[in-house]
Amino acid sequence: MPSIIPEEIERYAHDHTSDSGPLMNELAETTRKRMPSHGMMSGKAVGRLLQGLVRALQARNVLEIGSFTGYSALMMAQAMPDEGRIITCDVDPEATAIAREFWARSPHGSKIELKLGPALQTMKSLEGPFDFIFIDADKESYPDYYTRAMELLAPNGMIAVDNVLWSGRVLSPVSHSDKAIAEFNNIVQNDHRVVNLILPVRDGVMLIWPR
Numbered sequence: 225m226p227s228i229i230p231e232e233i234e235r236y237a238h239d240h241t242s243d244s245g246p247l248m249n250e251l252a253e254t255t256r257k258r259m260p261s262h263g264m265m266s267g268k269a270v271g272r273l274l275q276g277l278v279r280a281l282q283a284r285n286v287l288e289i290g291s292f293t294g295y296s297a298l299m300m301a302q303a304m305p306d307e308g309r310i311i312t313c314d315v316d317p318e319a320t321a322i323a324r325e326f327w328a329r330s331p332h333g334s335k336i337e338l339k340l341g342p343a344l345q346t347m348k349s350l351e352g353p354f355d356f357i358f359i360d361a362d363k364e365s366y367p368d369y370y371t372r373a374m375e376l377l378a379p380n381g382m383i384a385v386d387n388v389l390w391s392g393r394v395l396s397p398v399s400h401s402d403k404a405i406a407e408f409n410n411i412v413q414n415d416h417r418v419v420n421l422i423l424p425v426r427d428g429v430m431l432i433w434p435r
C-alpha cells in the first residue's frame with residue numbers, strides 16, 4: 225500500500241512504536257505468507273492505536289467489522305480486562321481460520337467471538353451498547369455500517385474507521401471504492417450528532433464520538 229506520508233517518516237514512526245511481541249509478529253508473518261491479500265492486515269501502528277483507545281475508554285464490549293486474520297482483534301483483546309468481549313464479523317473462512325489458530329494460542333483469545341457471515345446482517349441481530357466499534361471491511365458498505373454502528377454505540381463510546389484516506393485517492397475519487405470512502409467521509413463530516421477527526425496513521429483512521 226503506498227504511504228500517504230513520506231516513506232522515511234512512516235519508517236521512523238514505525239520504528240518508534242512499541243513492538244507487538246512474538247505472537248503478533250508471527251501472525252503478521254503467517255498472514256504475509258498464506259494470504260495474497262495480506263495488505264489488508266492493519267499491522268502494528270493501527271493495532272497499537274486501537275489498543276490505546278480501547279484502554280483509555282476502558283472498553284468492555286467491542287464490535288469489529290472485518291476480522292481478516294485476526295490481527296486487530298487480538299491487539300484489542302490484549303488491552304481489555306478479563307471480562308472484556310469482542311465480537312468480530314467476517315465472511316472469509318480462509319482468513320478467519322488463521323485468526324482462530326492464533327487466538328487459540330493467546331491467553332486473550334477467549335475474549336473474541338467470530339460471527340461468520342455478512343457483517344450488516346450480523347449487526348442487525350446484535351444488541352448494544354458497544355463501548356468501541358472498529359469498522360474495517362468492504363468500503364462500499366461503510367455508510368451502512370456507520371448507520372448501524374451509531375445505533376449500537378454506547379453514549380460515551382467511540383467508533384474508529386480504517387482506510388479513510390485510501391492511499392490519498394479520496395482527493396480525486398475515480399473507482400467505486402474511492403467514491404464510496406469519499407462519500408462516507410462527507411456523511412460523517414456533515415453528521416451533527418458527532419465529533420470526528422482523521423488521523424493520518426497508515427491509510428487514515430477516522431475517530432468518531434457522539435457530541
Ligand SMILES: C[S@@+](CC[C@H](N)C(=O)[O-])C[C@H]1O[C@@H](n2cnc3c(N)ncnc32)[C@H](O)[C@@H]1O
Pocket residue numbers: 264265266267289290291292293294295296297313314315316319341342343344360361362
Ligand atoms: C481490511 S480486512 C480487515 C483487516 C483486519 N481488521 C486486520 O486488522 O487485520 C477486511 C475484511 O473484511 C471482510 N469483509 C468483506 N466484506 C464483508 C462483509 N460483507 N461482511 C463481513 N466482512 C466482510 C473481508 O473478508 C476482509 O477479511
